[in-house]
Amino acid sequence: MTMADLSKVRVRALIDEIDVGKVSIGQVVSIKVAAYRDKEFFGIVKKIEPQARIEQNVTTFPVLIDIENDENLLLLGMNTDVVIEVLNKDVSVSAPTMSLRTRKDIYSAAGILNIPKAEVDEFLSDYVNGENFNKFIVIKDTKKGPELTWVEIGASDLSNVEVITGLNKDDLVYILPSKSLFDYQKRFRERVQASFSFG
Incomplete structure (x- = not known):
């Protein structure tokens, strides 16, 4: 029997087309999950998929985020809330x-x-x-x-x-x-x- 390696997991976040232009590879992401309300996880944007998804007239783009999961707390299928850090140290004001x-x-x-x-x-x-x-x-x-x-x-x-x-x-x-x-x-x-x- 082969066990899945969950030390690093990937989240697929759907980003509105209005905001996807502000997202770039390497940006830091803050992740929250319902199972651990008081804990914050961090990840990195790894890929912005070029194919849009349209549901109920809302256009979004899938963004793939890699997350370190050393404690194996994050499990497959969990729902997440993500906040992508757009403003960084390069922003002076x-x-x-x-x-x-x-x-x-x-x-x-x-x-x-x-x-x-x-x-x-x-x-x-x-x-x-x-x-x-x-x-x-x-x-x-x-x-x-x-x-x-x-x-x-x-x-x-x-x-x-x-x-x-x-x-x-x-x-x-x-x-x-x-x-x-x-x-x-x-x-x-x-x-x-x-x-x-x-x-």
């Missing part, structure tokens, strides 16, 4: 994805920080080529107070984005709730206040 704002939602974010509407209007008076594609708005924390600025972004690992222009390495940016979350929190506070009002 990055920002949290949650700090990015568009022309549509900058007013609510600015309102939270008491930035006057007239100031936002003036900032948005000119159209910026690449808006909502690779140009977004962030709010910097400066000595003079919150400041709106356009940034050009590059690679992303979902949590963070590479900033090509618009920010310096030591700049701080605000991470603010979305308008829907802010409105929900406001309504919740109003309900709590109403429940404790006497009269």
Whole structure:
């Protein structure tokens, strides 16, 4: 009887066609499995298959990831969640994805920080080529107070984005709730206040 060698296993991850261009051979991958919720495994991207898969009008590309499995914890057929490290040491400036704002939602974010509407209007008076594609708005924390600025972004690992222009390495940016979350929190506070009002 021959036993399979499970000291190294391979995961086949399906990557959306929008994101597959950000994946390259040799990138580090973080892997989680349901059986070991508190343990993180690491692997390396070994192959990006050229043949797309289309299911329910969603196009994905299989990416093969080799994982060291010295403890033989990973078994064949296990479901995995993978995070591919797109941002690496070559990225000099990055920002949290949650700090990015568009022309549509900058007013609510600015309102939270008491930035006057007239100031936002003036900032948005000119159209910026690449808006909502690779140009977004962030709010910097400066000595003079919150400041709106356009940034050009590059690679992303979902949590963070590479900033090509618009920010310096030591700049701080605000991470603010979305308008829907802010409105929900406001309504919740109003309900709590109403429940404790006497009269």
